[in-house]
Amino acid sequence: MQIDHVIKRGGSNQTFEPDKIKKSISQAIINAGLKDNPLSGKLSRQVISYLEENLVDESQITTDDIRSAVNIVLLDNDFPEVAKIYFKTRGKKMDKQAQAPIGVKKITKRDGSVVDFDKNKVFNAVYKAGQASGEYGHDEAHKLADIVTSVVEHKFSQSTVPSVEEIQDIIEIILIQSNWARTAKHFILYREQRKNIRLEKGKEVTSEEVKKLQEENVTLSKQAKLIINNSTNFDELGRIIFLDRYSIKDKREDIALGDLVIVITKEDRKYPKKDLGIIQEMLPGDKARLRMLTGVYADKQNNFEFVQDIFKCDKPRESINDAHRRIAKAVASVEEGEDKKSKFFEEFFEALQKKYIQPGGRIMTGANVDQHGNYTSNLTLFNCYVLPSPLDSRKAIVKDSLHQMVEVMSRGGGVGMSLSALRPRYAYVKGVHGKSSGSVSWAGLFSYATGLIEQGGSRRGALMLMQWDWHPDVIEFIASKTAAGQIENANISVMVSDDFMDAVKNNREWNLEFPDYENPAYSDIYDNTWKGDLHAWKAAGYPTKVYKTVKARDLWEKLVASAHASAEPGVVFMERYNKMSNSHYFNQVICTNPCGEQGLPGWGVCNLGHLYLASFAREVGQDDLGPTYDMDWDELKKAARTLTRFLDNVIDLTPYHFQENEDNQKNERRVGG
Structure with a gap:
């Protein structure tokens, strides 16, 4: 793997410069009272090797990854004092904020949502790291958590909302400065492992459909590739219906070359026929030439082409996977506490992705919350x-x-x-x-x-x-x-x-x-x-x-x-x-x-939702007529419980436009359909 660029904290790219790593290590070595030459060169080469061997995607390497790699290498080589000084130097560069009144109330999660700052989570992180290394137990973890919380409250003003990454940075610093070098290494490695897992989950796999279109030199925008690559859960008709009915749409003015759109291919006042196509050319009169992916025009006889008015095209913003993520996050948002929100987000998302559960259409269309967990629509979630x-x-x-x-x-x-x-x-x-x-x-x-x-x-x-x-x-x-x-x-x-x-x-x-x-x-x-x-x-x-x-x-x-x-x-x-x-x-x-x-x-x-019974059939053998199946009753039971909780959450998430509806539903809490 060749590293060319790194991503800074603000999101901008900069050229990867190995000499900067060597220089910062050298300065820390000298400040620790040790002789440098040729130590910094050797250590910086180990840092680069670590990055190349352990990180998933060279295009996603950040300055934080480099910082973590430096600390791991320093601790591996038994230089805890150098690591401590390196952290102090880096901390001064990062923290140019003025000291402000104590009292951090909120933090920003990786998905952008803002939640309450919970000291118990700091304790859990420090305690688990100490248990993993075998260096300390419950009492020391409480002391370290108190120190971390104090640093957080003094480092950030009341109006500043620190990120999860910034809190974890402080935990690393405190562990190193408190001479728990082995624990610090465990914590840093844990962070790297979690990041790699997140990258693997979010890594886009190029589908066969996209590969084929690229071979045919079909112009594909980032939006088109994202949606096609992440909408493989359903067959052709299911994909059209899902993207048409449930995916959030962009404005028609935002339609551009290469975009995937849902286009009307046969007019009907009540039931127009809709298909998927890729914008290949903007034509006079607000029309577009499309390379069709589905429908009667997606064949050689029609050269896979169709011309339609732009106002009869809709541009989906979400893939099927994106929509499932939005829905799961919204419905889990009514749970109490961040741990439950996270747990049930994963549970709901998995059930949707596996096609175990299918909520009603209004839930699929309208369920959405902002970064603060507030419902963002006036649409009902009841069909x-x-x-x-x-x-x-x-x-x-x-x-x-x-x-x-x-x-x-x-x-x-x-x-x-x-x-x-x-x-x-x-x-x-x-x-x-x-x-x-x-x-x-x-x-x-x-x-x-x-x-x-x-x-x-x-x-x-x-x-x-x-x-x-x-x-x-x-x-x-x-x-x-x-x-x-x-x-x-x-x-x-x-x-x-x-x-x-x-x-x-x-x-x-x-x-x-x-x-x-x-x-x-x-x-x-x-x-x-x-x-x-x-x-x-x-x-x-x-x-x-x-x-x-x-x-x-x-x-x-x-x-x-x-x-x-x-x-x-x-x-x-x-x-x-x-x-x-x-x-x-x-x-x-x-x-x-x-x-x-x-x-x-x-x-x-x-308050509608159903179970895909076919998704629980497991092939167990063959007979004269073909495959034979058994039901996976354990998975079906689990999915039934998941769907019941999902729909019960919808009762508390949806807006009510008449008080009588709210009173009736919250008194009975009807679910299912």
Whole structure:
């Protein structure tokens, strides 16, 4: 290995000059009262040999590495006094700060985050080094830790935040000056080993894809190489989806030659086709010529070329590995204490990298914290919400429910709600002496607003609308998506009761009914208590009005025929949901999320994550059909615990835009999906 340059503490490069090493060693030898010639030359050659033999990457050698190598060589050659003087000389050069008031409160970690200065960590470092060398024990370690802490507090002002490296420098100095030479050597070697491990972990391996592109003389920027080299966890489609949905993006104005971008290759208002390409040329009219990596244009027939408007390209800032690191760091940030933060960062990151766990899309997109551990976005980390049923008034529908829905969707959450509390079509409206347009017409309003969110944001709005089987509008609701322009941006489902299924089974008639709010004796009760639960209304002895009676089987067949023809409406057995819910007695499930996989109470949220079961299959042999597999149950158990803690942390990390959501989720702490 040939050393050409070294990195200074400020990050700048300087030419590597072996004579400077010899000169500094010579000065320390003379100051120690020893004869130099030819000792400094011999020792400086040993320092260079140590650097060449022990450091991972010549391009990453720092002035701190040189300092450590000098100390190791001096201690190896039994020159502790020379090492002590060398450290003192170097300390004067490094510390040009004025002495300031005592009281270092924070330190900067290697990842840039700022944490509390913890004296216990100094003690642990000093104690472990002493144990490794066998030179001292618990009591001496406490004395040394006190000295280190005192030096730190006097060396740095209250407004200065020292780095971990600077604290470790001081530990080295104190060990050498306290004549614990063997321990100092152990500590220096430990630091070097940890640095090499970090370099190996962060060292970029050139992927076969990048090698092939370079052989074809395709222009690749640093960003493109970084993302391709560090996004090998998934297949082609998985990589496109991940980078498109979850990677943080740069501004389009920052797109440059050689950059990897996600580009629209087929236009569609709802589902545009997207692929990966490399910018090869900027063209007039804000267009670009791309060398395509995926999709129909990535073949010889198209010369791997595609031309598209720049504004239809997105430049990802993160590789898949980078995104996993961001997410793990954010979710671990709510743990108490730096040790737990570090432990669970490693655990979460490993589980993500191994494809053991897959958090919900909102977590993947939004989970991010700054160097102080503060959440950096207003995006929700919950994929979806269930809002309380809109109450039966214009104010409640428009001012409350519509507003709540738009707020949730604008921050990336999908919404589910039941329309069963809304009076049916043609029902009397006392305030305007007119008739209601019905619950299905209001469904159209919610659907239309969802379409606006789709157009205004980077993610399509998602909405689930539900109606009970007893509601007088249920027949119109079942057919609502067959009418063009009525409900185009929502999924719909009918909530089916046990009584209705019993009526279908026995071919009985079925009443479509609603509370008799026109009855003067019950109008105030209706206004104050009606929330869409007909069973509770009847159980309280309140009257209903039957709008129509139908054969239960006829209604069931309409529902089945529509679902068979167009996949909607869905069927949700809501009574069964609540019978199986362990919180039904205080927080009833009233609707599902837009995808229908999770029933929730009003103000409930989906805190989603899943396990990749295929990742736990281990090949154990062969049979006539091919490989045979066993499940690694121990790894699966461990991953299930990891995912549970991960999602529980999300509850405390995510922002809440309505107090009701926070109260509901922190009372129940629902996880999974």
